[in-house]
Amino acid sequence: MFELESAPRTPHMLVLAACDGQQATIERSEDGHRGLLRLQLPIRPDPQSYADWAWVACLIALPPTIPADAVLHLPTLRAVAGRVRVDLAYAHPVPRPKRSGHTVALGVDWGLNTLLSAGAVRLHDDGRLTALGPGGQFRAGGVLAKQHRLRRISEHLRSKTEHYARLADPSVNSKAERLAEEIRHVSQRRSNLNDALARSAARWAVDQAIAAGATVIYLEDLRSLEARGMGRTMNTRLSQTVRGQVARWTRHLAAETGIAVVTVPPRNTSRHCPHCLTTLRHRKAPDRPGVPGWKWALCPGCGWQGDRDQGAWRRIAARGLAHQTKTVTDRTSGQMVIRTVVDRLEAAAVLTTIPETARSDRSKTGPTRPRTDRPAPRRRGVPSPARPTGHASQRPEGHAPTDRRRLPRAAHRHQSVTTISTPASRHRSRGAALGAGFHLHAHASPPRWAAPQAGPTVPAGSPV
Structure with a gap:
């Protein structure tokens, strides 16, 4: 041997x-x-x-x-x-995670572009639920973009391999072997990237729970999620997310500090308002309330509005705290889960707004006294020449270079009292392309050709 x-x-x-x-x-x-x-x-x-x-x-x-x-x-x-x-x-010894008796919980919501959105909710002695701050988001746009790029490369290599297999030509066997080796290399890179992303996201979620003093983390149970009806690209992105790895690493890291990790049913977590359980109206953006979308949520009942994911983690944490007596341990996996939603407990899973503390009346009753202890703003007190007079001269108005005697055409055209005029047609970045600096639609403060007046904040004749 x-x-x-x-x-x-x-x-x-x-x-x-x-x-x-x-x-x-x-x-x-x-x-x-x-x-x-x-x-x-x-x-x-x-x-x-x-x-x-x-x-x-x-x-x-x-x-x-x-x-x-x-x-x-x-x-x-x-x-x-x-x-x-x-x-x-x-x-080292750690406290054993408990299934119930929690007062502070961290709700975590899954997203596509924003991988995780999380925030803490407190359960008071009188049964009220209040949010502890606005929450946070774990964004991994660069890593996800690299992940999608590797996925497209892998799909392209596999399509070429299938094409060589259909040819049945012995001369392309060497190319097929090289493609197979490249596919294994890209697959290994994707696996390593997904594992690193899952570890980083889980570490962030556990750190958020430790900082908030939470004893339990509630996650959505998205094992039954089916990616369909959203287009080929969106369906692929949804099906290849690292939710399972993030949940596994979250349980592993939370066990080191004795924090329990419980999965809750995901039904209507992004559909209902976290304050009054009214069906939300989803729009594209807060400044476009009339355009249908999915990112921004508006409540027609209580008037609450916010990011869709920010409202979802509030609903997840409130549902978990309200149903914590229904937490059971799965016999096959040993994980803590909440299997069903009880309507009576769900009606109590709403957040109440903490009243603001009384503040003194700051209404304006008279003229504002000038404050002379503030430094003078850096303003141009005297007019400056429109064209440079030499290599070492005062900076001209606008964003033109000071080391050239002849200005560019686009910059010279708008070097009058108003630095850049307002275009009447659609924006075209001709000025920036010709070296004038800003685009033609940008505006600068006009020069003050009159003599500067003395004031309490800006002394007369103050240097630039």
């Missing part, structure tokens, strides 16, 4: 986890910042007896991420570039 098989290629490492206390031990130092590793190593190439072994002590610098009450386990030693690296494992 040794003659038939080649030598195995394994990295140089020493796994100490299989050693007992007679060969290796590890303990923490008194200051808690270092670990003392003691292990027996041979002092000669061919040890024959116990006298040929000696105890060696190694100090290991512990990173600040290891808790002070953590129990260290025997590490794995690796030789990397002439230095010894330590893969150290540790264990």
Whole structure:
């Protein structure tokens, strides 16, 4: 067997986890910042007896991420570039997640362009639910764009591979093999990118829960979501999101701090108002209330309006806190879930607005006194020449270069009292293309040709 098989290629490492206390031990130092590793190593190439072994002590610098009450386990030693690296494992006690009895919860809503939208909701003793702040969003536009680009490349390579397979020509076999290797490479890049994105999003969600003091994270159960009826591109983007990986990493990271992760039914989380449960009207943008869309939500009942995802995480957190007594543990996966929505509890899952504190009356009852302690604004107090008189002269009006005696045509045309005129036709960026700086539709403040007057804020004759 040794003659038939080649030598195995394994990295140089020493796994100490299989050693007992007679060969290796590890303990923490008194200051808690270092670990003392003691292990027996041979002092000669061919040890024959116990006298040929000696105890060696190694100090290991512990990173600040290891808790002070953590129990260290025997590490794995690796030789990397002439230095010894330590893969150290540790264990520390964490509180056991509880299914009910929560007062502060973090609601997390899934999105397409905005991957996660999350915010905290508090349950008061009298049963009221209030939102703790406006919430936040985890945006990964650049990573998602790269993910979609790799997906398109993979689809293109697969279509070429299928085309070569239909040709049945032996001369294209080498090209098909290269395409298969490229497909495996692109697939590995997509897998690594999705895993990194899922870890980052889960870490962000858990950090939001820790900062808000939440003891539970409520997620939408979107395992039964079907991407259909939205076009080929949109359906593909919906079906290839990393929701499952984000949920898995969120449970893993939340278990380190004792935070429970519970999935809730997603029914009507983006359709109903979080304050009065009225059916929302979705529009394209807040400044375009008459254009149908899906991003901006308006409530015809209580008048609430906001981003669709911002209203969804409020509904998810409120539903979870109202149904926390219905939380069960799934026998197959061991995950905490809320299976059904009870109408009686759903009617109480509404947010109440905290009344603003009384403020003193700041109505204007007289003239405003001038304030002379403020610095003078940087304004042009005297007119400046319309054309440069030399290489070292005062800056002309507008955005024209100062190192050329002859200005560009577009800049010279509008170097009068009004820097840039208002075009009557549709905007065309001719000025920027010719080197005049801003587009023709931009306006600058006109120069003050009159003598400046003395004032309480701007002294007369103040320099620029």
